[in-house]
Amino acid sequence: MLDRDAPIFEVSEEIRNSIIQVYLRDASQSIIEIEGGTIQKEHEVVRKAAHKLKGASATLGATEMTNICRNMENPVMQNMDMLHKLKEAFKTLKNAIA
Amino acid sequence: MHCLIVDDDNTSRKVIESFVEQSEDLSLAGSFGNPQKALQFLKKNPVDVILVDIEMPEMSGFDMVDSLQGNPSVIFITGKEKYAVEAFDKNAIDYLVKPVKYDRFKNALEKVQLPDAVSDTKFIFVKSGSVLVKLDIYDIDYVESIGDYIGVHVAGKRYVVHTTMKEAEMKLPIDQFCRIHRSFIINFGRIEQIEENTATVVEKVLPISRTYRKNLMKRMNTF
Numbered sequence: 001m002l003d004r005d006a007p008i009f010e011v012s013e014e015i016r017n018s019i020i021q022v023y024l025r026d027a028s029q030s031i032i033e034i035e036g037g038t039i040q041k042e043h044e045v046v047r048k049a050a051h052k053l054k055g056a057s058a059t060l061g062a063t064e065m066t067n068i069c070r071n072m073e074n075p076v077m078q079n080m081d082m083l084h085k086l087k088e089a090f091k092t093l094k095n096a097i098a
Numbered sequence: 099m100h101c102l103i104v105d106d107d108n109t110s111r112k113v114i115e116s117f118v119e120q121s122e123d124l125s126l127a128g129s130f131g132n133p134q135k136a137l138q139f140l141k142k143n144p145v146d147v148i149l150v151d152i153e154m155p156e157m158s159g160f161d162m163v164d165s166l167q168g169n170p171s172v173i174f175i176t177g178k179e180k181y182a183v184e185a186f187d188k189n190a191i192d193y194l195v196k197p198v199k200y201d202r203f204k205n206a207l208e209k210v211q212l213p214d215a216v217s218d219t220k221f222i223f224v225k226s227g228s229v230l231v232k233l234d235i236y237d238i239d240y241v242e243s244i245g246d247y248i249g250v251h252v253a254g255k256r257y258v259v260h261t262t263m264k265e266a267e268m269k270l271p272i273d274q275f276c277r278i279h280r281s282f283i284i285n286f287g288r289i290e291q292i293e294e295n296t297a298t299v300v301e302k303v304l305p306i307s308r309t310y311r312k313n314l315m316k317r318m319n320t321f
Contacts, residue, residue, distance in 0.1 A: 007197045058177070
């Protein structure tokens with residue numbers, strides 16, 4: 001589920017586990033912002049939240065989340081279909097690593 | 099080397115914090131998600147290097163760097179490549195694109211050069227036996243290599259120090275000292291005479307090697 005070549009695998013297991021908890025908490029918040037921005041068509045809100053979540057996901061090695069967030073930085077890709085993909089990817093990730 | 103991390107993304111920030119802890123030559127002075135709080139902290143706690151994100155909600159990393167007092171080294175860590183030119187315009191030491199791996203992080207930190215302590219002072223301390231002797235840099239006549247040690251010659255005395263010629267060369271002010279041989283660094287002010295392949299410094303005749311002669315002659319004030 002996580003790319004083992006990611007930076008998170010270069011820290012100790014104890015720290016990694018604590019960082020994963022931080023990620024899950026922050027990602028939930030970012031997804032709420034992305035959802036609100038997508039519904040309201042506030043492109044800059046979505047872009048900023050997606051950008052932040054993209055960086056965190058890449059650091060964690062959550063490749064699918066990273067790719068979806070990268071797409072959602074682009075206003076053209078900010079739609080309900082992409083939001084649904086993001087939420088599904090997060091749900092799968094959470095089940096795998098939480 | 100004291101460093102400060104500024105990134106609104108907690109996950110990336112925590113990983114960089116861990117990288118700092120893994121690095122023996124680094125100590126974490128502070129870590130902030132908010133650049134304005136980081137600026138407040140820096141007013142009372144100067145650091146050697148700042149690792150800063152660019153896109154942050156309260157203030158961009160560029161604006162933060164523009165507001166810095168003092169002259170810490172800056173390394174940008176960001177999710178996009180497009181800011182690189184502006185980053186280097188702001189004299190960034192390096193520009194890291196997330197996700198940042200430990201080797202790349204270390205490589206960036208190795209580029210940070212701390213200000214030379216000697217440049218702010220005209221004194222240097224050398225260990226003589228069990229005591230540290232304070233020397234006026236401009237009183238040094240010349241420095242010679244002695245195996246794994248160097249000999250610092252001052253007013254007829256020699257202080258033997260465990261260091262390299264390269265280290266000594268870096269610590270001595272470049273406008274006053276010149277390497278003339280792999281085994282000798284001389285004080286310009288103490289040169290009495292220069293011949294084809296030798297320099298006389300306080301009555302001591304020292305060799306000038308072909309490698310260093312050109313540079314020495316370029317720096318000499320001759321008719």
